Amino acid sequence: MDNLHIGFIGLGLMGKPMALNLHRSGGSLVIHNRSQEVVRELADLGMTPAASPREVAQQTEVVVLMLSDTPAVERVLLGEKGVLEGLRAKSLVIDMGTTAVMPTREFARAVEEAGSDYIDAPVSGGQIGAIEAGLTIMAGGRTDAFERAKPVLSVLGGNVTHVGGAGAGQVAKAANQIIVGLTIGAVAEALALTQACGVDAKNVREALKGGFAWSRIMELHGQRMIDGDFEPGGRSETQRKDLQQALDLAEAVGVELPATRLCRGLYDELIEQGGGNLDHSALFNVIRRR
Amino acid sequence: MDNLHIGFIGLGLMGKPMALNLHRSGGSLVIHNRSQEVVRELADLGMTPAASPREVAQQTEVVVLMLSDTPAVERVLLGEKGVLEGLRAKSLVIDMGTTAVMPTREFARAVEEAGSDYIDAPVSGGQIGAIEAGLTIMAGGRTDAFERAKPVLSVLGGNVTHVGGAGAGQVAKAANQIIVGLTIGAVAEALALTQACGVDAKNVREALKGGFAWSRIMELHGQRMIDGDFEPGGRSETQRKDLQQALDLAEAVGVELPATRLCRGLYDELIEQGGGNLDHSALFNVIRRR
Numbered sequence: 001m002d003n004l005h006i007g008f009i010g011l012g013l014m015g016k017p018m019a020l021n022l023h024r025s026g027g028s029l030v031i032h033n034r035s036q037e038v039v040r041e042l043a044d045l046g047m048t049p050a051a052s053p054r055e056v057a058q059q060t061e062v063v064v065l066m067l068s069d070t071p072a073v074e075r076v077l078l079g080e081k082g083v084l085e086g087l088r089a090k091s092l093v094i095d096m097g098t099t100a101v102m103p104t105r106e107f108a109r110a111v112e113e114a115g116s117d118y119i120d121a122p123v124s125g126g127q128i129g130a131i132e133a134g135l136t137i138m139a140g141g142r143t144d145a146f147e148r149a150k151p152v153l154s155v156l157g158g159n160v161t162h163v164g165g166a167g168a169g170q171v172a173k174a175a176n177q178i179i180v181g182l183t184i185g186a187v188a189e190a191l192a193l194t195q196a197c198g199v200d201a202k203n204v205r206e207a208l209k210g211g212f213a214w215s216r217i218m219e220l221h222g223q224r225m226i227d228g229d230f231e232p233g234g235r236s237e238t239q240r241k242d243l244q245q246a247l248d249l250a251e252a253v254g255v256e257l258p259a260t261r262l263c264r265g266l267y268d269e270l271i272e273q274g275g276g277n278l279d280h281s282a283l284f285n286v287i288r289r290r
Numbered sequence: 291m292d293n294l295h296i297g298f299i300g301l302g303l304m305g306k307p308m309a310l311n312l313h314r315s316g317g318s319l320v321i322h323n324r325s326q327e328v329v330r331e332l333a334d335l336g337m338t339p340a341a342s343p344r345e346v347a348q349q350t351e352v353v354v355l356m357l358s359d360t361p362a363v364e365r366v367l368l369g370e371k372g373v374l375e376g377l378r379a380k381s382l383v384i385d386m387g388t389t390a391v392m393p394t395r396e397f398a399r400a401v402e403e404a405g406s407d408y409i410d411a412p413v414s415g416g417q418i419g420a421i422e423a424g425l426t427i428m429a430g431g432r433t434d435a436f437e438r439a440k441p442v443l444s445v446l447g448g449n450v451t452h453v454g455g456a457g458a459g460q461v462a463k464a465a466n467q468i469i470v471g472l473t474i475g476a477v478a479e480a481l482a483l484t485q486a487c488g489v490d491a492k493n494v495r496e497a498l499k500g501g502f503a504w505s506r507i508m509e510l511h512g513q514r515m516i517d518g519d520f521e522p523g524g525r526s527e528t529q530r531k532d533l534q535q536a537l538d539l540a541e542a543v544g545v546e547l548p549a550t551r552l553c554r555g556l557y558d559e560l561i562e563q564g565g566g567n568l569d570h571s572a573l574f575n576v577i578r579r580r
């Protein structure tokens with residue numbers, strides 16, 4: 001990583017610790033962010049601020065994006081003073097946010113037509129994973145581009161998988177979000193029934209340990225439900241957005257996902273009740289109250 | 291276990307290997323089953339056949355039931371020539387099948403009024419778990435009765451948990467079945483979407499390994515979906531029955547389980563399409579075909 005000039009755009013809850021990990025591993029970082037406070041903080045540590053995504057691209061070989069949604073990626077990449085305006089020949093753009101699949105394929109095409117490589121590499125593991133460089137990273141794109149991105153990605157997470165061509169990382173992330181949301185729903189219904197029967201949910205969680213019903217969600221989010229601790233973690237509002245994005249994708253490719261649709265509706269209810277900023281395991285509250 | 295006289299009623303796919311494990315560990319078994327073929331086979335190994343559940347109870351201190359459904363338990367326990375007619379004072383009855391919670395509480399009361407102990411101790415882990423003595427066992431009943439049952443249960447499985455009072459084991463089993471069924475649904479929708487996007491589901495499963503979306507179901511049943519191998523394992527017909535039993539229980543205690551209801555409906559579809567004898571992971575077929 002020594003002397004590799006890495007651009008990093010989007011220094012939020014996830015982006016900031018990821019940029020710090022790249023900096024510590026020897027990368028020379030050029031950063032850009034809408035809010036300036038974090039930029040000043042990271043500049044004090046030796047990173048170089050740039051006034052626009054274009055200027056980031058002009059000064060680097062690899063540009064990492066960690067933005068909140070698809071419109072933000074489109075703006076930063078294709079908009080005025082965007083990455084594409086400043087991109088050097090044979091650069092590499094890595095989008096690590098959760099971006100819709102169909103636009104991702106367009107972004108990849110635009111960057112490749114400009115003579116550079118594009119990798120979509122969304123992550124799972126939350127802020128803790130970002131801080132501890134323990135992210136699960138699902139990458140899509142051409143094999144040679146993935147090989148180029150791998151040293152950078154390996155700094156950020158332990159499990160880096162090349163899933164397929166452009167957009168395949170985002171497909172894997174959609175699959176991830178479907179499973180996380182629906183498994184939270186499954187654990188919520190099971191524990192709500194348990195409590196309604198007057199049985200201690202803690203004991204049921206213990207009894208299921210290691211069996212067919214066991215999952216990372218039961219381990220972590222089942223415990224949150226039992227404790228009534230819904231400090232995020234992953235926000236319900238984000239989970240709903242991700243499920244809706246998966247449903248939009250499903251419609252685009254002609255597959256119906258009835259359980260995902262129902263789960264999205266349960267998150268709608270949770271958010272209507274004011275739970276949008278709670279951890280996604282607060283779905284338990286929607287089940288319990290009926 | 292040496293010289294403990296154990297009755298075993300119900301020698302099917304699960305009961306037969308469980309009886310064999312008790313026999314090997316030194317128990318003196320008295321057995322009864324509707325079909326006589328397995329009885330002859332086990333008698334050749336040294337177990338003692340009895341003509342009725344009553345006769346089993348007359349000759350033993352502990353009576354284990356491993357029957358297919360709640361009506362069978364009621365018949366064997368309370369029916370003519372049933373266990374209750376032959377029960378010695380201070381015996382112990384252990385029901386290890388998946389039996390409805392409300393009737394289980396009645397069965398416990400009837401046995402306790404006859405001066406004996408009752409434990410509900412349903413299992414998870416399938417035939418493999420039964421053969422390898424690796425069952426997960428969820429027990430409900432009085433603490434002293436559980437302590438009495440524990441040496442017997444420990445021969446059959448590694449994870450034996452006392453969940454709570456009478457019926458609590460069956461509540462845990464209902465929770466188990468909800469989570470297993472709904473997690474299969476979650477993995478099915480995620481992998482169906484993956485394939486509809488033209489992405490290799492094998493790679494997505496690999497990418498999610500160890501992350502928040504990881505579960506025993508993804509590990510085992512996700513692989514079955516990818517391989518299209520729906521040889522049971524656990525039958526879809528049984529999964530539907532268990533989900534319906536959980537829904538009936540939910541109704542009895544006044545909690546609504548929308549995702550469980552939807553999942554039961556998907557199993558209805560699978561069974562209508564002729565998939566009742568396929569492994570429950572064949573739910574994948576219902577999603578895929580839309």
